[in-house]
Amino acid sequence: MADIDMAELGPDRTLLLVDDDAPFVARLARAMEKRGFLPETAESVAAGKAVASSRPPAYAVVDLRLEDGNGLEVVEALRASRPACRIVVLTGYGAIATAVAAVKFGATDYLSKPADANDITNALLSRGEAPPPPENPMSADRVRWEHIQRVYELCDRNVSETARRLSMHRRTLQRILAKRSPK
Template sequence: MQDTAQRLLIIDDDEMFCHVLDRAMTRRGYEVLVAHDAEQALSLAGRHSPQLATLDLKLEHDSGLKLLPELLEVVPECRVVVLTGYSSIATAVEAIKLGAVNYLCKPADADEVLAALFKQEGDPDIEVAEHPPSINRITWEHIQKVLQEHDGNISATARALGMHRRTLQRKLQKRPVRR
């Protein structure tokens, strides 16, 4: 348990995930605030100044990467971990450049989230993959990068990739390809 309850802002449009993480963090002594969109997140951050936050990369109507600098402008000392079910190298790098302290792939449990929030340094001993990513993984990451560059606009992304919009939508509905 914490000596003084730190405030944690959970920003995610998945209500079940928010509920589960809220309960787990509350049990660990955190004061938890939950927002399901950018407007609600910025309002709560402005009123309550959370020290910690989890931010979903892909909110229903918003991009977590767009929200991240706005959130840090409101609460500059907040430690933010970006969570996503749509991980890619490009979005991980951008999240860190924009001020996130870490980046986690969902599903992540409360202990993983806390470890990511409080990790102070990189790990030079982390294992380097023996095999390069598959062509399917590289394709997935490229699609995610182009989608990010077009602010989540599927039609514009499909045009930029030279593919039919429905084909792109089908590809986006699939889970990320393993390495």
């Protein structure tokens, strides 16, 4: 766990966590509370915007894709109600275009899932310096496997549709899905 100086957080340690994955957001809230933040969670765009307008936090972590819309709507609402809010956008669908859009909407940083609480804390507290390279970057095989899994989930676990979108033979995809994830 990262050692955080409470002075680094400032007097207002409020943190809004917006993600529609309830177990993930609950774990993240506990981890961020241990790091000195005062987390509040929301599981939809509507709930996130409601918190942003009624109790704008000093910090926020917002998932890009939520069941009821785009997390960038929450980022916009946070910027409107509290311009100094430090916002990190999290997504399992990392792409340069979405990272640029998140920053244009007012996010201070952008992280691809899986990101742990230390990565998120460092992103929330960074003041513009370039982040260090990851100590254990994912292997190329792992990145490929993660991408296939994301597309498979986007296709509602339909093997034929996933294979079509990935321009891959269906049997090849079935063999990949049957294996464990690479390290």
